[in-house]
Amino acid sequence: MWNAERSDRTHASDQECALSSLFGFTDWDVDDRPQVVIWEATRACALACRHCRASARPRPGPDELTAVEGEKLVAQVAAAKPQTFVMTGGDPLERPDLWHLMRLARTLGLRPALAPSATPRLTQEAVRQAAAAGCTGIQLSIDGADAKEHDGMRGHPGTFARTLEACGWVREAGLALTVATTVTRHNVERMAEMCALVERLGVARWSVFFLVPTGRARAQDMVPPAVAEAVLIWLHSIAPSVPFAIKTTEAPQIRRLALASGRPAPGRHGIGDGRGFAFVSATGDICPSGFLPLPAGNVRSDDLLATYRHHPLFRSLRDPDALRGERCGVCPHRAWCGGSRSRAYAVSGDPLGDDPLCLYEPQPAARGESAC
Numbered sequence: 408m409w410n411a412e413r414s415d416r417t418h419a420s421d422q423e424c425a426l427s428s429l430f431g432f433t434d435w436d437v438d439d440r441p442q443v444v445i446w447e448a449t450r451a452c453a454l455a456c457r458h459c460r461a462s463a464r465p466r467p468g469p470d471e472l473t474a475v476e477g478e479k480l481v482a483q484v485a486a487a488k489p490q491t492f493v494m495t496g497g498d499p500l501e502r503p504d505l506w507h508l509m510r511l512a513r514t515l516g517l518r519p520a521l522a523p524s525a526t527p528r529l530t531q532e533a534v535r536q537a538a539a540a541g542c543t544g545i546q547l548s549i550d551g552a553d554a555k556e557h558d559g560m561r562g563h564p565g566t567f568a569r570t571l572e573a574c575g576w577v578r579e580a581g582l583a584l585t586v587a588t589t590v591t592r593h594n595v596e597r598m599a600e601m602c603a604l605v606e607r608l609g610v611a612r613w614s615v616f617f618l619v620p621t622g623r624a625r626a627q628d629m630v631p632p633a634v635a636e637a638v639l640i641w642l643h644s645i646a647p648s649v650p651f652a653i654k655t656t657e658a659p660q661i662r663r664l665a666l667a668s669g670r671p672a673p674g675r676h677g678i679g680d681g682r683g684f685a686f687v688s689a690t691g692d693i694c695p696s697g698f699l700p701l702p703a704g705n706v707r708s709d710d711l712l713a714t715y716r717h718h719p720l721f722r723s724l725r726d727p728d729a730l731r732g733e734r735c736g737v738c739p740h741r742a743w744c745g746g747s748r749s750r751a752y753a754v755s756g757d758p759l760g761d762d763p764l765c766l767y768e769p770q771p772a773a774r775g776e777s778a779c
């Protein structure tokens with residue numbers, strides 16, 4: 408299904424907003440502060456998803472941030488003034504002080520969002536509590552076009568049905584609904600069906616994530632580069648015509664398509680791991696991404712914003728000329744693409760190496776020809 412013929416469908420559109428979301432371009436000063444901060448509120452989760460980044464388990468870990476440390480973390484995030492603060496897990500609904508911390512986040516000027524797991528804890532009452540606590544949006548995962556496919560990936564029967572029901576609760580509560588889909592070898596042939604499904608669900612945004620082999624996710628579950636390229640071209644082609652925004656995650660190669668289509672405007676750059684993005688683990692580690700588990704500090708002893716701004720790891724991830732892979736290191740698109748740093752690290756052990764998902768073969772002479 409996925410082949411190069413799909414490129415014929417690439418076409419221009421006036422929906423700059425949707426395309427910017429798709430490409431992850433931003434005018435945000437990513438050297439100054441993160442645009443998105445994600446907090447893994449706990450690693451506890453009742454599900455056992457095949458591709459879980461967090462390798463979540465049924466009970467919280469012994470060294471997770473306490474209630475008081477959670478309050479201090481929220482205050483640190485508020486000081487960083489990100490555009491979005493996402494409380495994820497594990498399953499954040501496993502955290503007993505979740506609503507208190509969400510209210511605190513809202514009081515301190517943040518726009519908290521929630522990424523819960525579809526377990527029996529996810530009820531209509533829980534969604535109402537989220538709205539009452541100041542939540543601005545909820546992200547739910549759908550990784551299969553039907554119950555058999557989705558529940559197989561999630562490790563629990565009934566998860567698909569619960570997720571569809573919860574989508575209705577989120578809409579009824581007036582919260583922005585995002586559906587996240589992880590693209591793997593197992594579901595890639597049914598992406599068009601999943602697109603139709605998320606449209607029927609009335610989502611505000613479809614977040615399409617390209618697997619990074621971290622946690623329980625395995626490298627053999629990644630789609631081959633040519634298939635990934637075809638999916639990205641397809642997403643590019645449908646973005647102008649679907650009634651929701653599409654966002655890709657860990658697939659910045661799509662920004663090559665932005666260049667080809669002439670939008671967004673030159674001078675804008677993309678966000679990525681450590682570049683406009685910071686992650687705080689359940690134990691307080693400050694990482695460039697949940698898929699790049701290299702701690703640059705810990706909120707118990709280090710300041711989140713100072714670590715983001717000044718730590719050599721974060722700084723190198725924001726420097727396109729620090730890339731040292733044979734392809735990304737010489738690529739003319741490295742300033743606004745740069746490849747998935749998480750996938751480079753997961754596969755090679757070098758966060759500044761090549762992203763194995765990319766099909767592009769830059770010419771070696773291109774190092775001095777950065778696109779920005």
Ligand code: SF4
Binds near residue numbers: 660663738765
């Ligand atoms: S080679 Fe690297 S920087 Fe260039 S398009 Fe591919 S992933 Fe992006």
